Amino acid sequence: MAAVKRTTVNPVLQSALKRTRAGVLYAALLGSFISALHLILPLYMVQVYDRVVPGRSLDTLIVLTLLAVAGLSFLGLMEYIRARVFMIVGERLARQLGAPVLQAAVAQSLRSQSTVATDAMRDVHELRQFVTGGPVALPFDALVSPLFLLLLFVLHPTYGVVGVIAVAILISLSVAMEYVARRPQASANDAAVRSHVEVGAAIRNAEIIEALGMRAAIASRWRQGQDRALMLVGAGNTAAKAISAVARSLRMMVQIAMLATGATLLISHQVSAGSMMAATIMLGRLLQPFDQLIQGWRQWCLAFGAFARLKQLLAGHVSDRLEVPAVATEGTVVIERLSFIPPGSDQALLKGISFSLTPGEVLGIIGPSGAGKSTLARLLVGVWKPSAGGIYLDGHDVYAWERTSFGRAVGYLPQNAALLEGTVRDNIGRFADAELADVITAAKAAGVHEMIGRLPRGYETVIGEGAFVLSGGQRQRIALARALFGGPRLLVLDEPNSSMDAEGEQALLLAIEQARRNGTTVVIVAQRTSVVATADRLLVLREGRIERIGPRREVAKDYAAPAPRRSVGPAAVARLPLTATA
Template identity: 35%
Template sequence: MLASKQSAASRHQYPMTPSYTIDVLQQLVRRHVRPLAVMALAVAFLVLSPSWYMMEVYDRVINSRNLVTLGMLTLAVLLLIALLEMVEWWRGERLAVVARAWDKAMAQPVFLRAFQSAQAANGSQNGQQAMGHLQSVRTFIVSPALTGLIDTPLALLFLGLLWAIHPLLALVALLAAAVQAFSAWRLHLRSGELTQRAQQWGHATQSYAERMLRQSPTLSALGMWPTVFRRWQELHGKSLQQQVQLLQHVVGHQVFGRWLQQAVGSALLGVACWLLLGQALAGGPGMLIVASILGGRVVAPLFQVVMHWNQVAQARTAVSNLSDLLGAGPAPDDALPLPPPKGSLVVEQLVVGSPVRGAAPLLKGLSFRLQPGEMLAVLGNSGAGKTTLARALLGLLSPAAGSVRLDGVDMAGWDRREIGPRLGYLPQQVELLDGTLADNIARFGVPDEPMLNAAVTAAGLQGIVAEWPGGLSTDLGEGGLWLSGGVRQRVGLARALYGDPALLVLDEPNASLDREGDAALHSAIAAHKARGRTVVVVSHRSEVIQLADHLLVLRDGQQVAFGPRDEVLTALRKAQAAATAPAPAAPAHTTPSPASGVTTPVAVQAAQP
């Protein structure tokens, strides 16, 4: 029911490949290059209006002393300058359209890939900074740096005009442009690495500060503020050091570019004066000023790019990182619509690798199956792989080998937007989002009132919600941090139960619950089983284990035992008793028990499918 409410448009898949980012940029260039080129050409001519006005005043007004001519020329130049500003405004609006088109084409695939990267055990910083990279490119599109790059080819127009006045003037301006281009190239070579390092250290500092503030009550209670503050100061100092190095490098080139722009104007004025004195400059004294202005226009676009080089470097790094992000994994295919799952779960030789290179797999060859209406309790010491298994069952971790199939379909084959509403998940650490209680329980979709009320009742929240003035419309604020641990866990349970999912996975669901919350949890699990739903629970509480049909025992990522609950419990008790007996004889064909470090008879494992 929930999945059927999604529109066909939301099913669209983007080709998440490294070339997708470049393809989008190329499409935007092809679509908008013609109007932007026309505007740039118009700007190039209109920016000469003051020069034209100066020449006309020298040639006509001063010689004729005609005030009417002066007035007409002044009016004309004012209109041309007004037109110049209008064209600049139109160009800014057009670039804003390009920025919006970029965002529309990139926002969804970038968000989806960042979301997938965050799910992965080895999620990269690229995924965490993806939306910032998107913003960097969007900012660059509407920045003076891009308009400078667009105007750079038009420097040839000004060189042509200088050549028409005198070839020597054009050669001087060309030399200045070459020097400015060389400076920009040097800046390009060094600033990319500096920008990337500065961004990485800045992100590390910000992330550390956010984590520190989220844990402020614990840090304050344990008196850890001085030590964590010193650690933050170290990170902040390194971040500032990288930013200072980048700033010094960029500012040096900016100062040189500013000097060069002023120097070329003076140099052209001097050369033009020398040519005039030698009777080699046509057009009279007015050409001195014109040559100086035209020379400045030759180097102006490159100077503008250098002055805003930070935005150029950030956009270049962002495009590279976005390309890497979109190519960091298999491109999603358009999944065929599948019927709603009933809850048949089959795990075959499941292996999940470790995010630490060279480390042993987290799960090693697990195999079991559950039918709709059955419950599995997963037991094991800390680090046995229980949470990894819970995430793998939901398709949040990709198997290195083996498979997890729901109703005969590999979890990777399900469209997450189709299967997500059919799954329920309560992690150990319940994270809530900014919004109302109803929003969080209804997974930020349009709340279905009967489903919402059923989930609230099943989680035992109805009494708590009744005491809140806003009821289900109560705003939980930033992550619902003001809620107690028990209430947060109940809200997470209600979210997991919302929509009556076919597969319900609960990871230590009663870690923060009181007796009343435990009773609500047991009732909810029993009711869910009675409706023919599959339940997997990671828990050591005996009350929860008594609800299970099967037990799975893990140790160091390996499956030690699986079978009917009573058989596995009996085998574990016998193994423990044998371990405490004096000088026990080692039975043939035994396997280690995760709970006691002793042995579990193979008869238990014989119950595996």
């Protein structure tokens, strides 16, 4: 017999659920006391109708009222404590899951742009809201309902029968809600998430959409996804609204039935007026958890969907990074038989790459588009895990290296010089608690100190969406300062001058030269050949393999003669200067 495949629950998620379960059970215990305190009102009514009114005893009424007020005050205190317990448990759950989920989401985003990754933090918030709001305790509240059912039987067996019938009806409606509403709602949520992700990506590329007249096509694509989500939501909501309406009507009918039953028993002198009123109140308290389960089905749907996505995300995330920090003291780089196959592909982008770099050496990597240059740059900074072979900085595997200490050893300027929302100082200092003097040192090394001084608030200028907008060249130069922050031992620059003007490019060349003098190993991926004029060696990549590596002057001479097979990219190596420029 084939084994049933189950998704492994991540230990972090298991620990969070265990702690949450303990808190919820404690809140459920408080709920049992609260449920018992809800008997105060029906018992008070029994005493008033059956003892105070017939006996015309004001003293008894005063004593009963004081006791009832005291009991209800204690009930309010218990309700507050229970609400605080739910808030604490929900916040603790969010804190415990926050960092691991963020790390897993980042790792997933590096592998693929999936909706599971992009909405992970929203799912954590959804679970927190579910616990904080209290819907999670409704099943436990329902477990206390037999107490009220038992008391109905004590008052009169007929009251108990009416209560059993009412509970059976609401349980049936709850089960129906599960089958006709929750499952379609889960599919609708997934469809809506995908639609929102597509819209978000489109808005971030609004300039391209507007320039190329893609607005109508994008709107049509969004409308198709939205229509599908709305269709699924409509199917689930229609059934849910119908069941909710039926539940409300039936609950009121049951209340009428209880009053009619009580009146009938009262007429036949089988019960008192007080017991009739008490039975009606107890029935309402008996049915409340079941009614809330039906009314709150949407919160349960969202929570189930969020948990399933987080479980999938965390189950697929097993970190193979080291947790012990390491230190790079020199900057020696060794690449051994490096190969890389992207996830979901069977085509290798890099094949058997091997070379080494000494501290203070500058290597320029050139080649045609699609040769694997940017892939090699990402592997050098440990973004992706090699499929075979390895990359080592001072003897440490750059992928397995603990990331915080690795970040102090490496500077990286990617093709897309993205800056995060925050101040210029935050971005250059990598959002650490960095001294302003260190930030200024990195800015001066990148030649952007004066440019930053001309911004509205200098280093405290907030950049990002809805804030100050930088040009492409300004972003790239500030990103260069971020890469130089802290004096890294390895500096990887991927198309570092793609958006720079002549002034920015000159500052870039000076920064590379200064890094070389400081003993930093520099790797430059370039299409515009002027930036590799400072390189000690050139590496030519073609179809994922090293076609040539050697001193810059020799490689430039070998590729000076025009030949189809010698063409390495839009900017021909033949135009490389044979001497370094300052």
